[in-house]
Amino acid sequence: MAVATKTLLEVAGLHVHLGESHILQGLDFAVPEGGVTALLGRNGAGKTTTIKAILGLAGRSGSIRFDGQDLVTMKTHAIVQLGIGYVPEDREVFAGLTVAENLKLAERDAEPRYELVYQVFPELKQRAAQRAGSLSGGQQQMLALGRALLNRNRLVLVDEPTKGLSPLMVASATEALARVAEASTVLLVEQNLQVARHLAQGVVVLDQGRVVHAGEVAGLLADDALARRYLAVGVEGGH
Amino acid sequence: MRVLNFAHGTFLTVGAYASWSIATALPGLSETARFAVAVGGCLLVGAVVAAAVEIGLIRPLYNRHVEQVLVTVGFALALTALVQGSYGADPKPYPSPARTQGVVSLAGATIPSSRLLAIAVAVAVFLAIAAFLRFTRWGLIVRAGVENRPMVSALGIDVQRAFTLVFAIGGLAAALGGALGAVYFGNVAPDRGTQTLIYAFIVVVIGGLGSFTGSALAALAVGLLQQFANYYSSVYLHFSAAGDLAVVLLLATVLLIRPQGLLGKGT
Numbered sequence: 001m002a003v004a005t006k007t008l009l010e011v012a013g014l015h016v017h018l019g020e021s022h023i024l025q026g027l028d029f030a031v032p033e034g035g036v037t038a039l040l041g042r043n044g045a046g047k048t049t050t051i052k053a054i055l056g057l058a059g060r061s062g063s064i065r066f067d068g069q070d071l072v073t074m075k076t077h078a079i080v081q082l083g084i085g086y087v088p089e090d091r092e093v094f095a096g097l098t099v100a101e102n103l104k105l106a107e108r109d110a111e112p113r114y115e116l117v118y119q120v121f122p123e124l125k126q127r128a129a130q131r132a133g134s135l136s137g138g139q140q141q142m143l144a145l146g147r148a149l150l151n152r153n154r155l156v157l158v159d160e161p162t163k164g165l166s167p168l169m170v171a172s173a174t175e176a177l178a179r180v181a182e183a184s185t186v187l188l189v190e191q192n193l194q195v196a197r198h199l200a201q202g203v204v205v206l207d208q209g210r211v212v213h214a215g216e217v218a219g220l221l222a223d224d225a226l227a228r229r230y231l232a233v234g235v236e237g238g239h
Numbered sequence: 240m241r242v243l244n245f246a247h248g249t250f251l252t253v254g255a256y257a258s259w260s261i262a263t264a265l266p267g268l269s270e271t272a273r274f275a276v277a278v279g280g281c282l283l284v285g286a287v288v289a290a291a292v293e294i295g296l297i298r299p300l301y302n303r304h305v306e307q308v309l310v311t312v313g314f315a316l317a318l319t320a321l322v323q324g325s326y327g328a329d330p331k332p333y334p335s336p337a338r339t340q341g342v343v344s345l346a347g348a349t350i351p352s353s354r355l356l357a358i359a360v361a362v363a364v365f366l367a368i369a370a371f372l373r374f375t376r377w378g379l380i381v382r383a384g385v386e387n388r389p390m391v392s393a394l395g396i397d398v399q400r401a402f403t404l405v406f407a408i409g410g411l412a413a414a415l416g417g418a419l420g421a422v423y424f425g426n427v428a429p430d431r432g433t434q435t436l437i438y439a440f441i442v443v444v445i446g447g448l449g450s451f452t453g454s455a456l457a458a459l460a461v462g463l464l465q466q467f468a469n470y471y472s473s474v475y476l477h478f479s480a481a482g483d484l485a486v487v488l489l490l491a492t493v494l495l496i497r498p499q500g501l502l503g504k505g506t
Contacts (some may be wrong), residue, residue: 057389057390080395094383096504105383108395147394167417 008033008155009054009186011214013198014062016046016053016209023049025209026062030157031202036177038196040231044126046075050206051157054187055086081108085153085184089160091140095133098144099124102132106147112142116145120128120176127163145176156180159189160217174198193231197221205230240385240402243304246292247413248436250285254414255427256322257284262334266395270336272299281414289410301388315433322429339422348370353422360419364412365455365458371408373452381405385449442485445493447503456501461486 009031009235016024024046031037039047052058052109056076071079080086096103103117103124118125121142127135131144141161145150148156161177176193180186181199182189190196196203196217198203205213207230258281265273298305341352372378380401384391391398413432413454420435421427444462446453466484472481493500 053392057393058416064376073395075387077395080393086393087392088393092387094386094390097383097384101379101383101415104393105379105396107390 003035005032005040008067009033009187010063010065011050011054012065014050014053014060014064016049016060018049018058023058023209024054024060025215027209027211029204029211029214031187031189033154034186035202036181036188036200037202037204038089038200039189039204039206040193040213040220041198042081042231043191045210045230046209048208051086051159051187051189055084057165077198083152083154085148085151085180087144087148087156087158089142089163089189089211091137093132093135093140093143096131098129098131099135100128102143103146105148105204106150109152111148112151114150116179116222120149120179138165138172140168141173142176143172145180148180149176151190153184155193156184156186158186160191161188162190162192162195193227203209240405241302241304242297243295243435244292244306244311245440246296246314246318246432248410248432249290250289250323250410250413250432251420251435252319252416252427252429252432253288253417254281254285254325254410255417255431256419257281257414258418259331259333259427260274263493270334271338273334278415278418280420282411285410285414285417286407286414287410288396289413290403290407291372292410293406296500297406298399298403315436319429326427326429328429330424330428332426333421333424335425342465345386353419355425357419364415368412369452377401377404379434385440408469426466438486441490444489445500449504450500450502453500453502461489466488 007030011030013026014024014027015022027050039050041047047060051058054064054071056071056074056079062072066079066082067083069082071082093197094105097105101153103112104200106112108114123139124146125141127139132215134141135143145158148158158177158180161173164219165173170192177188177195177199185197188196188200190200200217203213203215203217204211205220205226213226257276261280262273262277266274268276292311292314294466296310297307300310335353339353342349343352344350344354345355373383380391380396380398381404384398384401388398391401416426416435417432420431424431438461442457443454444457445461446457464485468485469479469482475481
């Protein structure tokens with residue numbers, strides 16, 4: 001008997017305009033509670049804009065419901081306070097602050113999980129007094145993921161966590177994401193199909209601002225033509 | 240914060256007149272108590288006016304610099320005119336405590352007490368703001384918000400409140416400057432804020448946008464250069480306005496050699 005899965009995030013008729021461009025053209029998809037849902041698509045398909053629209057970092061219209069609550073009228077900080085973490089594309093750590101200050105700034109819970117953060121990324125503890133701007137790209141990604149691990153989020157939005165990382169750091173980031181997913185639902189934007197295949201159970205594929213496929217990752221993997229058409233990679237050769 | 244606030248000088252004017260109004264309305268108190276109450280009151284007025292300006296005028300205009308300039312210049316002109324209309328265009332004598340009107344001998348120099356008071360308060364304010372930025376959570380939010388405002392919001396922090404707090408602190412400091420300026424000059428005048436604002440902008444540009452320590456160093460450099468240039472030009476050249484010229488030359492030199500300012504990070 002199939003187990004009924006509760007929907008945590010439901011997006012319906014989501015539109016985003018940036019200047020003259022109509023970036024998202026009526027997105028409809030749902031993210032079930034628990035596990036990882038991958039948001040895939042070619043460059044410019046609207047993945048990052050979708051994440052920003054959910055967080056209120058991009059002007060949007062339509063419906064975005066998180067555990068039944070409408071997010072469209074809410075401000076970004078109030079949305080995050082509902083228990084939504086964010087790991088942005090390009091890390092966006094605060095370069096002028098130290099590693100410790102970056103983590104302190106991200107504290108929302110009464111008891112932030114520093115032990116977990118330092119267990120997953122011991123290097124962050126060693127570099128606590130170092131300015132984040134002087135960290136390598138991989139170390140900055142550790143910090144960005146560490147901020148998401150620090151609080152008990154119900155949903156974590158992760159935008160291209162392996163972009164620009166060395167193979168070793170990709171493995172480390174993937175492991176950290178698996179730890180995040182143990183406690184939170186994850187909506188993962190990822191260009192690296194291997195990472196998405198390893199972590200995700202569900203998948204939503206975007207193309208030119210529209211959802212063109214939604215279902216289980218296994219379904220996408222079984223359809224090489226679909227992957228080639230919308231991701232520009234074959235499932236066997238996806239990097 | 241990337242805000243061009245041309246109304247900041249009026250916070251100084253408002254503080255000066257609030258201080259004057261309170262001090263002249265409290266004849267029963269001792270000089271020192273009257274001055275203390277007047278300064279306390281002007282700090283409150285300065286902070287409230289500045290916070291109201293941020294909420295009412297600046298908040299809808301973040302990242303719209305041309306509109307910020309137009310609105311804040313308009314506000315400054317209107318408020319200066321309002322002060323002139325209410326209190327008159329002429330300077331009004333300020334009831335300074337007698338102990339601030341004396342002189343102190345220091346290392347062979349005779350220094351007016353009001354100057355020492357201004358220096359001591361400036362150092363205390365610098366240390367207090369530096370400690371606020373360095374050691375408090377609000378200070379951490381402000382430092383991060385200046386760097387990347389949307390990302391601070393994305394961490395669940397109401398960054399708008401932090402920016403309003405920054406304006407309130409700025410208004411408080413400007414109002415304090417207004418009260419100390421009233422002691423320094425012996426009077427309050429409607430256009431003192433706008434006159435001072437020009438130097439404030441020069442100091443901020445020389446120090447480097449976004450650098451608190453840079454502004455403090457630049458303020459010291461500009462003040463000393465202006466006074467030395469005035470003194471030596473009047474003694475040796477019989478030309479007494481060289482101070483302003485020297486300051487503008489310093490500004491031009493810094494912009495040519497180091498456009499980001501002394502401690503600015505550049506773009």
